[in-house]
Amino acid sequence: MRYPPPALIIVCLLLNACANSSSQTEADSTSSAASAPRPLPDAGAMIKRMITQGGCKDFTAEMRMVAEDESGKRDQVEFRIQRKYSAGRASTFLTVLSPREDADKALLAIERADQPTQAFSYLPGLKKLAKFGSDRQLGFHGAKVTVQEMLAMELSQYTHTNGERVNADGESLVRVEFKERDDRNLAFPRIVGFFREQDQMPARFELFDSRNEAQKIVKIEQIRTIQNRQTVTQVAIDDLQQKLKIKVETRNIVYDRGLSGKIFTEDHLKNFINDAARKLDQ
Numbered sequence: 200m201r202y203p204p205p206a207l208i209i210v211c212l213l214l215n216a217c218a219n220s221s222s223q224t225e226a227d228s229t230s231s232a233a234s235a236p237r238p239l240p241d242a243g244a245m246i247k248r249m250i251t252q253g254g255c256k257d258f259t260a261e262m263r264m265v266a267e268d269e270s271g272k273r274d275q276v277e278f279r280i281q282r283k284y285s286a287g288r289a290s291t292f293l294t295v296l297s298p299r300e301d302a303d304k305a306l307l308a309i310e311r312a313d314q315p316t317q318a319f320s321y322l323p324g325l326k327k328l329a330k331f332g333s334d335r336q337l338g339f340h341g342a343k344v345t346v347q348e349m350l351a352m353e354l355s356q357y358t359h360t361n362g363e364r365v366n367a368d369g370e371s372l373v374r375v376e377f378k379e380r381d382d383r384n385l386a387f388p389r390i391v392g393f394f395r396e397q398d399q400m401p402a403r404f405e406l407f408d409s410r411n412e413a414q415k416i417v418k419i420e421q422i423r424t425i426q427n428r429q430t431v432t433q434v435a436i437d438d439l440q441q442k443l444k445i446k447v448e449t450r451n452i453v454y455d456r457g458l459s460g461k462i463f464t465e466d467h468l469k470n471f472i473n474d475a476a477r478k479l480d481q
Contacts, residue, residue, distance in 0.1 A: 242362040242375050245399045250289075250355050252454075253428040257283040260452040261296065266342035267444045276301070276339045277450075280349075283458050287312050290463035291350055294471065303475035306337070307468045308346060312355050315383045318346045319465060321472045328465060332384035342443055345386040352390065352404065352417075356383045364396065371396040387414065400429060414440055426454045 252258060260280045267273045277296040282289060293306040308318040320329045333347040333356070347353050357377035365374045377390040387406040395402050404417040421433035430452060436445040461467055 236364070239362050239364060239373055240394070240396060240399045242359060242373065242394075245373070245394050245401075246354055246359060246375070248399075249351075249401055251284055252282070252430075255284065255428065255454045257281070257456060257458040258452055258454045259456055259458070261450045263448045263450055264339060264342070264344075265446045265448075266339070267446075269442050274339075274342065281458055281462055283460065283463060289350075289355075290460075292462050292467070293349060300479065303472050303479055305468060305471050305475070306346070306349070307463060307465065308350055309463070310350060310353060310355065316346070316350065316353060316356070319468060321469050323473050323476045328469070334384050334386040336386075342438070342445055343441060344445075347386045348415075352387075352406075353383075353385065354390075354392075356380055356385060357390065362394075365393070367393070370402075372402060373399075398429075401431070414438075425452055428454060 248254070258281075260282075261277065262280060263275065263277045265273055265275045276298065279294050279296055281292045289310040291306070291308040291310070293308075295301040295304045303323070304320070306318060306320055308316060310316045316333045318331050318333070318335065320331075321327070322329060331346065333345065333350070333353060335346045336343040337346065337349065354377060357379055359378070360376045362373040362375045365372050372393045373396050375392045375394065377392060379385045379388040386408075388409055389407040389411060391405040391407075392401065393403045394400065400422050401419050403419065405413055406415040406417065408414050416437040416439070418435045418437075419431055419433075420435050421431070423430055423432045425432075430449065432449040432452075434447040436443075436447065438445060
């Protein structure tokens with residue numbers, strides 16, 4: 200039997216070695232690509248979608264809030280929110296639907312991206328327009344809720360991180376930290392938000408005061424598709440300071456009704472409250 204020349208054996212070994220090395224390199228490259236972390240969702244896009252309610256022009260929502268204290272006592276209030284969006288501005292008109300004795304309570308709020316939010320109410324007995332900021336607490340039958348919370352936390356008034364991936368209860372979340380812009384008079388200078396990575400919808404928010412102490416934990420319990428828009432319809436709030444459990448439910452919402460800008464004016468606020476006060480006195 201004739202054997203191949205030694206030189207040919209060496210060449211074959213080298214070729215084989217090169218082939219194995221190449222295959223291993225490709226395998227390592229493939230493995231490396233497979234193990235490389237997938238890119239995070241765009242935090243700015245997630246937040247903008249939430250701030251603008253999916254890019255709608257306006258909406259009208261009827262909502263219910265139920266507060267339960269440690270003893271199990273429950274109080275309930277129903278209210279209507281009308282909200283209109285325009286360039287660099289969001290206007291909100293909030294009115295109480297029930298209980299009836301609070302029907303003369305209303306709030307007008309104007310949010311601008313470049314300055315603190317301005318909120319107004321009206322005292323018909325004194326004929327006085329009351330003006331306050333986002334940190335003002337409003338009393339709602341057993342619960343104190345800030346203007347900022349009623350305006351869906353005003354996330355446009357914060358700077359935010361690009362987010363980081365975390366896991367909670369087997370679910371991949373994007374953790375985003377929000378820091379108050381200068382001089383915005385917010386109730387919560389710092390917020391930590393968690394968004395589900397799979398659909399980029401909000402999951403939970405942790406609200407901190409000026410001492411960096413946790414005040415409230417807000418959990419998004421239900422999101423439904425309404426008029427082709429992802430809509431938060433149930434929220435649970437754990438109020439750590441007041442020791443309350445608060446449930447907020449969106450009972451009805453209609454988008455893009457073409458709300459008139461006249462609704463979001465001081466004159467409309469005064470007229471609405473005066474009319475409601477007269478009806479209560481009858």
